[in-house]
Amino acid sequence: xxxxxxxxxxxxxxxxxxxxxxxxxxxxxxxxxxxxxxxxxxxxxxxxxxxxxxxxxxxxxxxxxxxxxxxxxxxxxxxxxxxxxxxxxxxxxxxxxxxxxxxxxxxxxxxxxxxxxxxxxxxxxxxxxxxxxxxxxxxxxxxxxxxxxxxxxxxxxxxxxxxxxxxxxxxxxxxxxxxxxxxxxxxxxxxxxxxxxxxxxxxxxxxxxxxxxxxxxxxxxxxxxxxxxxxxxxxxxxxxxxxxxxxxxxxxxxxxxxxxxxxxxxxxxxxxxxxxxxxxxxxxxxxxxxxxxxxxxxxxxxxxxxxxxxxxxxxxxxxxxxxxxxxxxxxxxxxxxxxxxxxxxxxxxxxxxxxxxxxxxxxxxxxxxxxxxxxxxxxxxxxxxxxxxxxxxxxxxxxxxxxxxxxxxxxxxxxxxxxxxx
Amino acid sequence: xxxxxxxxxxxxxxxxxxxxxxxxxxxxxxxxxxxxxxxxxxxxxxxxxxxxxxxxxxxxxxxxxxxxxxxxxxxxxxxxxxxxxxxxxxxxxxxxxxxxxxxxxxxxxxxxxxxxxxxxxxxxxxxxxxxxxxxxxxxxxxxxxxxxxxxxxxxxxxxxxxxxxxxxxxxxxxxxxxxxxxxxxxxxxxxxxxxxxxxxxxxxxxxxxxxxxxxxxxxxxxxxxxxxxxxxxxxxxxxxxxxxxxxxxxxxxxxxxxxxxxxxxxxxxxxxxxxxxxxxxxxxxxxxxxxxxxxxxxxxxxxxxxxxxxxxxx
Numbered sequence: 001x002x003x004x005x006x007x008x009x010x011x012x013x014x015x016x017x018x019x020x021x022x023x024x025x026x027x028x029x030x031x032x033x034x035x036x037x038x039x040x041x042x043x044x045x046x047x048x049x050x051x052x053x054x055x056x057x058x059x060x061x062x063x064x065x066x067x068x069x070x071x072x073x074x075x076x077x078x079x080x081x082x083x084x085x086x087x088x089x090x091x092x093x094x095x096x097x098x099x100x101x102x103x104x105x106x107x108x109x110x111x112x113x114x115x116x117x118x119x120x121x122x123x124x125x126x127x128x129x130x131x132x133x134x135x136x137x138x139x140x141x142x143x144x145x146x147x148x149x150x151x152x153x154x155x156x157x158x159x160x161x162x163x164x165x166x167x168x169x170x171x172x173x174x175x176x177x178x179x180x181x182x183x184x185x186x187x188x189x190x191x192x193x194x195x196x197x198x199x200x201x202x203x204x205x206x207x208x209x210x211x212x213x214x215x216x217x218x219x220x221x222x223x224x225x226x227x228x229x230x231x232x233x234x235x236x237x238x239x240x241x242x243x244x245x246x247x248x249x250x251x252x253x254x255x256x257x258x259x260x261x262x263x264x265x266x267x268x269x270x271x272x273x274x275x276x277x278x279x280x281x282x283x284x285x286x287x288x289x290x291x292x293x294x295x296x297x298x299x300x301x302x303x304x305x306x307x308x309x310x311x312x313x314x315x316x317x318x319x320x321x322x323x324x325x326x327x328x329x330x331x332x333x334x335x336x337x338x339x340x341x342x343x344x345x346x347x348x349x350x351x352x353x354x355x356x357x358x359x360x361x362x363x364x365x366x367x368x369x370x371x372x373x374x375x376x377x378x379x380x381x382x383x384x385x386x387x388x389x390x391x392x393x394x395x396x397x398x399x400x401x402x403x404x405x406x407x408x409x410x411x412x413x414x415x416x417x418x419x420x421x422x
Numbered sequence: 423x424x425x426x427x428x429x430x431x432x433x434x435x436x437x438x439x440x441x442x443x444x445x446x447x448x449x450x451x452x453x454x455x456x457x458x459x460x461x462x463x464x465x466x467x468x469x470x471x472x473x474x475x476x477x478x479x480x481x482x483x484x485x486x487x488x489x490x491x492x493x494x495x496x497x498x499x500x501x502x503x504x505x506x507x508x509x510x511x512x513x514x515x516x517x518x519x520x521x522x523x524x525x526x527x528x529x530x531x532x533x534x535x536x537x538x539x540x541x542x543x544x545x546x547x548x549x550x551x552x553x554x555x556x557x558x559x560x561x562x563x564x565x566x567x568x569x570x571x572x573x574x575x576x577x578x579x580x581x582x583x584x585x586x587x588x589x590x591x592x593x594x595x596x597x598x599x600x601x602x603x604x605x606x607x608x609x610x611x612x613x614x615x616x617x618x619x620x621x622x623x624x625x626x627x628x629x630x631x632x633x634x635x636x637x638x639x640x641x642x643x644x645x646x647x648x649x650x651x652x653x654x655x656x657x658x659x660x661x662x663x664x665x666x667x668x669x670x671x672x673x674x675x676x677x678x679x680x681x682x683x684x685x686x687x688x689x690x691x692x693x694x695x696x697x698x699x700x701x702x703x704x705x706x707x708x709x710x711x712x713x714x715x716x717x718x719x720x721x722x723x724x725x726x727x728x729x730x731x732x733x734x735x736x
């Protein structure tokens with residue numbers, strides 16, 4: 001007898017182009033059948049009117065552990081992930097100390113396993129201590145279970161270091177994820193432009209992102225290595241990636257909910273909840289980013305969930321830290337930005353949260369393949385709800401979507417054949 | 423338009439910037455300042471308008487004239503004052519600005535006058551504390567009472583604002599005086615042209631409704647007012663312009679340039695001046711200057727602002 005039978009759902013599996021009303025049977029933690037399933041199961045889930053898809057993957061999450069457990073832990077991240085419909089999250093390595101060695105990688109995996117909720121896969125640092133000078137032990141971290149490498153929070157400033165990192169990562173066939181920001185053009189608090197000028201806040205020019213991206217694309221093309229652009233924010237960046245893909249560069253890219261939904265106009269209230277890095281850009285950038293997601297230039301949707309304490313977000317705008325959280329409302333935000341605007345349909349959005357990010361991190365998940373681990377998300381696409389950060393699993397409350405009325409919500413998250421409740 | 427000043431009711435408990443004020447509100451402050459201006463001419467320069475009130479002067483950034491002006495304004499309104507001066511942000515002392523202000527508020531302060539190096543600090547505080555907040559300059563953002571006194575001075579000298587053309591010259595990028603002036607002048611119907619090199623005049627400033635000129639000489643003949651901003655010493659050697667000498671040559675106001683201005687052009691400066699850099703002594707002390715008049719008028723403006731926010735807080 002099957003352990004779980006999900007009946008009559010709209011099964012969407014972009015990996016094999018499935019979009020049909022079907023049942024999904026799960027036994028011993030694995031998917032045993034997708035189609036018409038007869039017979040009984042220990043647990044039957046009626047998914048009529050719901051979407052049944054591969055477990056969602058968020059390849060950009062800040063779990064803050066070790067170092068800032070008052071803001072988030074690996075366990076609360078995993079709980080938030082499950083609440084948000086994610087079966088897998090990738091933990092960024094800018095922790096304190098940073099995840100730049102195999103022991104640190106093992107620690108993340110161990111803490112994730114202890115939480116027993118979503119899978120927490122560690123991303124390792126590209127350089128030792130994220131200092132941008134010497135390569136971190138990528139090979140050993142990969143063996144220990146790292147799925148990609150990034151110095152996120154900062155870009156790798158040195159061209160020669162990045163060149164070597166790509167050569168090395170090419171040998172390992174692992175993706176380097178870059179936070180594109182030219183160090184010389186950094187130091188501002190929000191997007192450069194009319195709003196920053198009016199508010200008297202120092203700007204962060206889009207050019208800073210585009211310059212590092214352009215350099216990296218040259219290096220990625222020369223080395224043939226796999227290069228992933230984190231949180232793309234500017235229209236020109238989208239175009240640079242589009243052109244590189246056309247040339248056959250092995251580049252992938254992600255967009256966040258906030259860069260798809262918010263503009264720098266939000267900063268006019270001086271509320272640091274809108275302070276994020278890369279910063280919220282102009283309406284033109286938002287439009288170009290959405291178009292890039294729609295035409296496949298941007299492969300993945302990722303939250304860049306970045307918890308910050310209330311104390312830190314009560315500071316003056318320029319002194320407050322960057323970051324905003326969205327793990328637990330991401331699905332509805334993507335739907336608002338991309339489906340409500342008729343740019344993509346549900347299969348299109350789900351592809352960018354399943355099979356595409358799985359390819360970036362070389363995970364076997366992201367598809368409803370018979371015999372695969374049963375990582376499945378069930379989404380109610382019609383459920384209307386209001387964002388209340390106080391109800392989040394996250395330890396932090398720096399959510400710019402507070403009070404937003406949204407449509408669509410993951411209602412069941414199954415990891416390894418078990419229904420996970422936060 | 424009918425004159426509505428008579429029945430206008432001021433409703434704002436805070437004055438954080440000119441951005442949120444209507445033209446009518448700005449005019450009302452100017453009109454109120456006219457009546458307070460007379461107080462300074464009396465032998466006993468004091469009215470009981472704020473008797474029993476406490477004004478907290480919180481200067482998280484250096485200031486001489488603005489602080490003294492507010493202090494004197496409060497005392498002429500018979501308010502008690504407490505003064506806090508602290509260099510830099512209180513964050514460096516381990517206490518946040520918000521905590522500092524909450525602590526002083528607990529002593530029973532009715533109005534806070536805040537000078538802060540961070541843009542938006544008074545706006546953040548206005549949302550968090552129950553006392554009135556008056557912005558005495560926040561970062562590069564706004565300096566509303568300076569702009570009000572500038573506009574007040576222009577109105578007194580030239581009769582009105584509508585249709586005037588005002589040049590603001592200098593480091594527009596980092597100037598809160600420039601921003602508040604642009605906002606206020608535009609709301610009252612004046613044209614504004616900001617003048618300086620592109621490194622000190624961000625192109626996006628035109629979104630605030632002003633024009634840009636990179637040549638002072640081009641605008642001299644066409645403007646009614648020239649407001650010369652101070653070039654701050656910390657900008658020297660910052661790479662924003664090649665040298666003080668070149669800046670002075672291109673953007674300094676001297677007698678030779680004055681000769682090409684309208685005869686009745688009004689020369690303003692928010693102070694403190696770098697004589698010989700952005701303005702020569704002949705111009706600063708010449709017949710067209712109203713620089714000290716600005717300072718005198720500042721007192722009336724600050725009395726008006728303290729009085730109005732205290733009335734609204736009742």
